[in-house]
Amino acid sequence: MKIVVCLKQTFDTEAKIQLDPSGKISNENVQYIINPYDEFAVEEALRIKERLGQGEVVAVSIGGAKTEEALRQALAMGADRAVLLQDAAFEGGDWHTAAVILAQAIRGMEFDLILGGQVAIDDGAAQVTTRLAEILDLPQVNVVTKLDVDGRKVVAQREGDGATEVVEVALPAVITAQKGLNEPRYPTLKGIMQAKKKELKILGMADLGLDPTSVGSAGARTRVQSYALPPARKEGKIIGGELPGTAAELVRLLREEAKVI
Amino acid sequence: MLSFQLSREQEALRALARDFAKKEVRPVAAHYDRTGEVPWPVIRKAWEVGLLNIQVPEEFGGGGQGVLASCLMAEELAAGCAGISASIMINDLACYPIVAAGTPEQKERWLRPVCRDMRMACFCVTEPGVGSDVASMDTTARREGDCYILNGTKHFISNASIADYFVVFASTGRGLGHRGITAFVVERDAPGLTIGKKEDKMGQRAADTAAVMLEDVPVPVHNRLGEEGEGFKLIMGTFDRSRPGVAAAAVGVAREAMEQAVQYARTRKQFGAPIINHQAIMFMLADMQKDIDAARLLAWRAAWLADRGERNSREAAMAKAFAADTAMRVTTEAVQIFGGYGYSREYPVEKLMRDAKLLQIYEGTSQIQRLLIGKTLL
Numbered sequence A: 001m002k003i004v005v006c007l008k009q010t011f012d013t014e015a016k017i018q019l020d021p022s023g024k025i026s027n028e029n030v031q032y033i034i035n036p037y038d039e040f041a042v043e044e045a046l047r048i049k050e051r052l053g054q055g056e057v058v059a060v061s062i063g064g065a066k067t068e069e070a071l072r073q074a075l076a077m078g079a080d081r082a083v084l085l086q087d088a089a090f091e092g093g094d095w096h097t098a099a100v101i102l103a104q105a106i107r108g109m110e111f112d113l114i115l116g117g118q119v120a121i122d123d124g125a126a127q128v129t130t131r132l133a134e135i136l137d138l139p140q141v142n143v144v145t146k147l148d149v150d151g152r153k154v155v156a157q158r159e160g161d162g163a164t165e166v167v168e169v170a171l172p173a174v175i176t177a178q179k180g181l182n183e184p185r186y187p188t189l190k191g192i193m194q195a196k197k198k199e200l201k202i203l204g205m206a207d208l209g210l211d212p213t214s215v216g217s218a219g220a221r222t223r224v225q226s227y228a229l230p231p232a233r234k235e236g237k238i239i240g241g242e243l244p245g246t247a248a249e250l251v252r253l254l255r256e257e258a259k260v261i
Numbered sequence B: 001m002l003s004f005q006l007s008r009e010q011e012a013l014r015a016l017a018r019d020f021a022k023k024e025v026r027p028v029a030a031h032y033d034r035t036g037e038v039p040w041p042v043i044r045k046a047w048e049v050g051l052l053n054i055q056v057p058e059e060f061g062g063g064g065q066g067v068l069a070s071c072l073m074a075e076e077l078a079a080g081c082a083g084i085s086a087s088i089m090i091n092d093l094a095c096y097p098i099v100a101a102g103t104p105e106q107k108e109r110w111l112r113p114v115c116r117d118m119r120m121a122c123f124c125v126t127e128p129g130v131g132s133d134v135a136s137m138d139t140t141a142r143r144e145g146d147c148y149i150l151n152g153t154k155h156f157i158s159n160a161s162i163a164d165y166f167v168v169f170a171s172t173g174r175g176l177g178h179r180g181i182t183a184f185v186v187e188r189d190a191p192g193l194t195i196g197k198k199e200d201k202m203g204q205r206a207a208d209t210a211a212v213m214l215e216d217v218p219v220p221v222h223n224r225l226g227e228e229g230e231g232f233k234l235i236m237g238t239f240d241r242s243r244p245g246v247a248a249a250a251v252g253v254a255r256e257a258m259e260q261a262v263q264y265a266r267t268r269k270q271f272g273a274p275i276i277n278h279q280a281i282m283f284m285l286a287d288m289q290k291d292i293d294a295a296r297l298l299a300w301r302a303a304w305l306a307d308r309g310e311r312n313s314r315e316a317a318m319a320k321a322f323a324a325d326t327a328m329r330v331t332t333e334a335v336q337i338f339g340g341y342g343y344s345r346e347y348p349v350e351k352l353m354r355d356a357k358l359l360q361i362y363e364g365t366s367q368i369q370r371l372l373i374g375k376t377l378l
């Protein structure tokens, strides 16, 4: 079984989001991680390979030199090889162009299954893998919490409102991981050292044979007008005293200050 | 050329240690601090991911890492809990004399099980009457045929209660001073070896500390590390490698205290402003930041020298003293910034202050480090 895992490098979950003087999101003093949902995808790919006792796990990411760290981590966890899609022309792109680039790269590979995270924690868009599946014309199951794979098909579980949905699709297919699918392993020290010797291929526009108008800002379907931080939350108010006076005061404040009733 | 660029593998190791500290160490730090239990589940997990024995050569199943890598790990783990970090780091400390002076057969006999079967080792120098003045130790090793007979008491030995192998230093030539000290590996089941009661400590309570009593313990000659009289050199060589790591652990403790203090100072308001805006507090934090960075650089330099095979005794002493003293000051001021809450056990900074104190004492006190540095100026 050949499995491709799409992963994105994101800010650490604890990173403080700030804007730089030009109004863009600042990456100063920021630690980077593999998007946690994508890490579930890496782990699942490794478990599938281990369960079947054969196969290949290829980690793929779009990004710059820094993104190599995320791919190396996937290699240290146990992925067999990695592909970094890197080109200055990719800059200024959006979820659509990311899907275009990934699709082009993955078309050139042999694969039975594509795994990704259900959403990236930075932009929270949940767009790329969905678009990828559409471009490649593959069935997709998203937000999956349990996955069973046999040679020809997968059975995936998704948690709905008060019920569990069980979906069966034929391979090849695209599956996105939700929290609960598994508990990712640590990349061991041994894995880190072995990762040094694994293949990490860097592919750009020319290698992929991409049309320049289809990527970067030229190919983007969305444009960012500006970034703004959420307004600082006003301090809460604690109403002191005894019932029923406090209740009356609460009603008064809700009516006169908050104007919600 | 000067470069602060870590290799990709070092960056990855640091990220692993940070993640491990966040998920496995920090959440249980308060528990082990309160109970003083041995943090077995954490030690086992560290072993599984390869964070135990990282300095033991790869050919015996260790991590094959150098001193700098060990510093990167120590800073992250100690930021989670200095006691748990120490429990993990002791194996490397105790194994170093075996790595440095052991024959291939001895390495196979002890390093292999340490790495493969998670056997624990401890490093036994200090005695009830002998601390800083290591050369005057009272424990004796008397040769009798194929054995040495060991007698004496080792005191304040980290991981003694849980150790399988005891790297014991004893005098084979009373009156020879430091030239009479010899190293041995004593196995736990050796007749006459007993473990004293666990110390009830002020800080780093997750780390086990106990005495080791040796009463007519027969130790085969083939358990001797190196030649007779080479022990003192081995102790000092071990400290040259371990002190940068202790310095890095001190950086971790200080960094954690500073981060807690910064966060608190941003949100705590007095006199109408977050206290971080009061310059006295801001300057305290600024001093923390600069001293922590300076301490880290000293530790890295001492480690870098060791990894290049160069002599680093003075640099290791400077790093250890500066970083430990910095950790003590930073944690004390962090408590100050937290005010009354800092003194409460419900907040995490008082533990950091208790943990920091030990960094100024073990592996050579801050005074002894100054003695080492000062002697190079005479």
Ligand SMILES: Cc1cc2nc3c(=O)[nH]c(=O)nc-3n(C[C@H](O)[C@H](O)[C@H](O)COP(=O)(O)OP(=O)(O)OC[C@H]3O[C@@H](n4cnc5c(N)ncnc54)[C@H](O)[C@@H]3O)c2cc1C
Residues within 6 Å of the ligand: B122, B123, B124, B125, B126, B129, B130, B131, B132, B133, B155, B156, B157, B158, B159, B201, B209, B358, B361, B362, B363, B364, B365, B366, B367, B368, B371
């Ligand atoms: C929790 C813990 C764990 C430890 N783990 C280990 C271990 O695993 N293995 C091991 O062998 N030891 C271990 N030790 C022992 C530790 O290394 C010693 O405590 C330390 O070296 C100091 O020795 P001492 O306690 O006998 O103090 P002393 O040497 O009696 O010193 C007392 C005071 O006098 C000062 N002093 C001494 N001589 C001088 C001098 N010439 N000039 C100026 N000041 C001086 C010291 O700095 C100190 O302030 C541990 C200790 C503790 C508390």
